[in-house]
Amino acid sequence: MNSDATLDIAIIGGGIIGICIAAYLAEAGRNVTIFDRTGICEETSSGNAAALAFSDVLPLAQKGMIRHLPKWLADPLGPLSIPPAYLPKLLPWLIRFWRAGRNDRYEASLGAQAGMMRLAEAEWAGLMARSGTTNMLREDGSLELYESEAEFKASLPG
Ligand SMILES: Cc1cc2nc3c(=O)[nH]c(=O)nc-3n(C[C@H](O)[C@H](O)[C@H](O)COP(=O)(O)OP(=O)(O)OC[C@H]3O[C@@H](n4cnc5c(N)ncnc54)[C@H](O)[C@@H]3O)c2cc1C
Numbered sequence: 762m763n764s765d766a767t768l769d770i771a772i773i774g775g776g777i778i779g780i781c782i783a784a785y786l787a788e789a790g791r792n793v794t795i796f797d798r799t800g801i802c803e804e805t806s807s808g809n810a811a812a813l814a815f816s817d818v819l820p821l822a823q824k825g826m827i828r829h830l831p832k833w834l835a836d837p838l839g840p841l842s843i844p845p846a847y848l849p850k851l852l853p854w855l856i857r858f859w860r861a862g863r864n865d866r867y868e869a870s871l872g873a874q875a876g877m878m879r880l881a882e883a884e885w886a887g888l889m890a891r892s893g894t895t896n897m898l899r900e901d902g903s904l905e906l907y908e909s910e911a912e913f914k915a916s917l918p919g
Contacts, residue, residue, distance in 0.1 A: 769794055776806040784888060812903065815882040819919045820870040822861035 770786055772779045775797035783793045795801070833839035843851060861870060889895045907913040 771796060773797075775801040776804060777802060781888065784892065788891070813882075813885065813898075814903075815878045818871060818874045818878050820861070820867060820874060822858050822870065823867055824862050824864065826862055827855075827859045 770791050770793045772783050772793060772795045775783075775795040779795055779797070780801060783795050786793045797803070830841070833841040834843060860866065886895075889898060907916065
């Protein structure tokens with residue numbers, strides 16, 4: 762990495778990730794230019810639910826997850842869609858994903874994710890304070906809804 766602070770840094774993509782990276786680099790004295798095909802935060806970063814979900818730390822790879830695969834793949838509105846031709850290429854990753862759901866690995870992922878969220882929350886609060894946007898934050902909790910009693914009960918371990 763070049764330590765010459767006068768060098769320009771180009772960031773392709775001005776979503777929340779790109780602009781946070783740009784803010785940190787600018788604070789570190791770098792000269793940053795963001796390029797985006799549409800505009801700053803005009804794609805996914807403008808169309809989300811705007812929840813700062815730092816408590817959402819449950820890893821996706823968990824025991825039993827793979828059981829749901831056939832049902833999800835068969836449902837056109839399901840959360841997962843894999844083009845059949847892509848499946849052989851994806852298979853090694855799917856196997857790793859399945860193994861990551863084993864109890865010991867699950868606990869390790871959970872610990873790692875919780876640690877990252879603690880760091881993210883602290884960094885985020887600092888970034889909001891420094892950018893003068895803290896007044897845009899509402900801290901009034903959240904309401905979680907489940908479609909059935911069974912779905913609610915299934916979520917209780919988490
Ligand atoms: C429906 C929905 C609800 C969500 N709700 C939440 C929530 O409540 N809380 C939460 O934390 N997260 C939520 N998320 C996730 C969150 O919105 C995304 O993780 C986040 O916005 C991703 O930011 P990003 O900067 O990585 O991507 P993006 O916001 O997609 O930014 C990428 C940018 O790159 C640009 N780009 C792409 N290709 C090129 C190119 N070739 N040249 C130039 N520019 C390019 C795009 O124009 C875009 O502006 C939600 C997501 C969705 C879809």
